[in-house]
Amino acid sequence: MTASSSITTRFAPSPTGFLHIGGARTALFSYLYAKRHGGKFLLRIEDTDIERSTQEAVDAIFEGMDWLGLKSDFEPIYQTQRFDRYKTVIAQMLEAGTAYHCYCTRDELDQMRNEQMARKEKPRYDGRWRPEPGKTLPPPPDGVPPVVRFRNPAEGQVVIDDLIKGQIVFDNRELDDLIIARADGTPTYNFCVVIDDWDMGITQVIRGDDHVNNTPRQINIFKALGAPTPQYAHVSMILGSDGSKLSKRHGALGVMEYRAMGFLPEAMLNYLVRLGWSHGDQELFTREEMINLFDFRNVSSSASRFDMEKAYWVNHQYLKTADVAVVAPEFEWHLRRMGLDLANGPRIEDVILAQRERCRTLLEMAEKSHFLYDELSGYNEKDAAKHLTADAAEILDALVEALSSLLEWTPEAVHQAVHGVAEARQLGLGKVAQPIRVAVVGMAVSPPIDQTLVLLGRTRTLERLTAAAAYIRNRS
Ligand code: GLU
Numbered sequence: 001m002t003a004s005s006s007i008t009t010r011f012a013p014s015p016t017g018f019l020h021i022g023g024a025r026t027a028l029f030s031y032l033y034a035k036r037h038g039g040k041f042l043l044r045i046e047d048t049d050i051e052r053s054t055q056e057a058v059d060a061i062f063e064g065m066d067w068l069g070l071k072s073d074f075e076p077i078y079q080t081q082r083f084d085r086y087k088t089v090i091a092q093m094l095e096a097g098t099a100y101h102c103y104c105t106r107d108e109l110d111q112m113r114n115e116q117m118a119r120k121e122k123p124r125y126d127g128r129w130r131p132e133p134g135k136t137l138p139p140p141p142d143g144v145p146p147v148v149r150f151r152n153p154a155e156g157q158v159v160i161d162d163l164i165k166g167q168i169v170f171d172n173r174e175l176d177d178l179i180i181a182r183a184d185g186t187p188t189y190n191f192c193v194v195i196d197d198w199d200m201g202i203t204q205v206i207r208g209d210d211h212v213n214n215t216p217r218q219i220n221i222f223k224a225l226g227a228p229t230p231q232y233a234h235v236s237m238i239l240g241s242d243g244s245k246l247s248k249r250h251g252a253l254g255v256m257e258y259r260a261m262g263f264l265p266e267a268m269l270n271y272l273v274r275l276g277w278s279h280g281d282q283e284l285f286t287r288e289e290m291i292n293l294f295d296f297r298n299v300s301s302s303a304s305r306f307d308m309e310k311a312y313w314v315n316h317q318y319l320k321t322a323d324v325a326v327v328a329p330e331f332e333w334h335l336r337r338m339g340l341d342l343a344n345g346p347r348i349e350d351v352i353l354a355q356r357e358r359c360r361t362l363l364e365m366a367e368k369s370h371f372l373y374d375e376l377s378g379y380n381e382k383d384a385a386k387h388l389t390a391d392a393a394e395i396l397d398a399l400v401e402a403l404s405s406l407l408e409w410t411p412e413a414v415h416q417a418v419h420g421v422a423e424a425r426q427l428g429l430g431k432v433a434q435p436i437r438v439a440v441v442g443m444a445v446s447p448p449i450d451q452t453l454v455l456l457g458r459t460r461t462l463e464r465l466t467a468a469a470a471y472i473r474n475r476s
Contacts, residue, residue: 007039008201011070012193014046015057018254019064021306022208022238022246025272029235030206031070032273032294042200043072048079048192064255068265069287077200079192086187089195089225090148090180098224099180101146102129124176125149148181150191150221158216163204163233163296170216178217194218198227209234233296237303238275251306260337262361263311264330267318271311275304284317316360324349327362334366335373345373346455354447354455371441372455376464379471380443387444388472392435395421396469399436400462409458411450418449439468 011027013019019027034041043065047053065071093099102125104112113123129137130151140146153172160168180191187195193214197205205215212234222229240250258268266287273290274283277299285293319327328348335342342348351369359365379388402417422432433449440461446452453461 005038006201007034007037007203008042009034009039009204009206010042010044010197010200010202011065011072012044012046012196012207013061014049014052015054015061016049016052017057018060018256020254021252021272023061024064024068024070024255024268025238025275026206026208026235027065027070028068028269028272029233029277029294029299030204032290033204033206033233033296034073035291036294039203040073041070042074042202043076044196044200045076045078046189046192048187048189050080060254060256067259068255068269077196079196082192082196083187085199086181086192086195087185090187090191093150093180093224094148096224097131098151099148100129100131100151101140102149102177102179103140103144103146104129105144127177130177145183147179147183149177150180150217150224152177152217152220158219160215160219160232162212163231164236164299165209165212165234165301168212168215172216172220175217175220180221190214190217191221194221194225194227197230198222198225202230204231204233206233206235209236233299235299236276236301239303239305241305241307243305246306251308251311258311259330259333260363262334262363262365263315264318264322264327264362266322266326267315268311270318271314274314275306276300284314312360319352319356319359319362319365324352327352327356331362331365334362335369338366338370340370340373342373345369346457350455354451358447368445371446376440376442378442379438379468383438383442383444384471387434387438388468389435390472390476393469393472395425395427395432395435396439396465396472398424399432400465400469403453403458403465404462406458409454411448411454414453415450435468436465440464 009030011023011030013023013027031041033039045058045061047058062076090099094101104125109125112126116123129146129149131137152175156172158170158172158175160170162168178190179188181187196202197218215232215234219229238246238252240246240252242250244250246252255268259265269287269290270285273285273294277294279285279293279298331348331352332342335348345351351372352365355365355368359368398421399418402421403414406413406417418432418436419429422429425432429449434444436449437444437446437452440446440452440456447455456464
């Protein structure tokens, strides 16, 4: 890693919706590439489509990027704040002859198109306003505001040495003269991207491969401006697990929805980095490892498939091994979201340690820990029918007695007490533990019974055991 490299990448979302999985992966690849090379990672908001861009979407993108910890090295750039700059460059290009005014009306363009289609030709601008040596242009018609077109090279090829897809060659004859400013003077998308990438000093453009066809046009504009052309890396699509287009059903959700589903941000990054990138058969990477190892040589040029089960698996690996202090704030977010009062239960770090083996997500963990922070709203019907049987009432009474007299409320002491009650009745531990679980948790699943009771605390344990015994007696 070089300390002061000039490598600069960017993530350039259009704020028309939340930060979705595909965008987040593109952002991650751009971030990793920059960090790997000691460079800078920038954020640009492509908000020139004023109809479709919203402030909520901008906020949602920032929120997603923040949650994932993909920090931009400078303040974000907004395209809508750069119109003066675009206008200046367009004026310079008109002056230099790399762009020209075109006065074709909508009707003329439609007619051109229809005639070409009738001749079975590919519809394209025929260059009627394009200045050529020795060509006389018609006089500009009155009252028709012109668009500005880029004077694309008429011959030759554009060769892209894509960092992921390898060499891609376009013939200039296939590219017609692109409109770079509309009749009302507003610049168009492909033009703005070039000026931004130039001004921001972008050295590698990393983006979805739905932009491949824009790239030769953009490269030609760079060349016409005498600007250095960046390298390109076009990242392949993410498909659903069945190989079809990724839809909501497959997991094409906003990253914040993954937060709500109980994913840890680091696990999400780890899952995303493996969508297309590999390092041998390693599956789990710390952020530092991702930065040190990421390379486009190991990014697949074919589409990757989203696999929800694997995402859960990765999340569970993180939950099981992550520093509890890192997990705690995320877990707290879930508990608060459920309206729980944290002062009403045990330290959340202790809950995480007790629950994390058996929970794949923080949402699951929060649901399974609800009983620690709130009163029980009832018993799971099936579990109550199976475990809160007539015989269990006496066992629960005996437990209340044994647990009341404990000198300490520790897992060992609680274990001894439960064991004692089981042994005196020649019952297996399970026979005793299951009614306790249903009594204190409301259902027959919880961490080991001694841990469960220690987390719940003595007062609540005794209250719930007593209430369950009363429930059994009332019922019979
Ligand atoms: N705004 C474009 C998009 O959201 C990205 C363009 C680019 O990265 O060059 O697809």
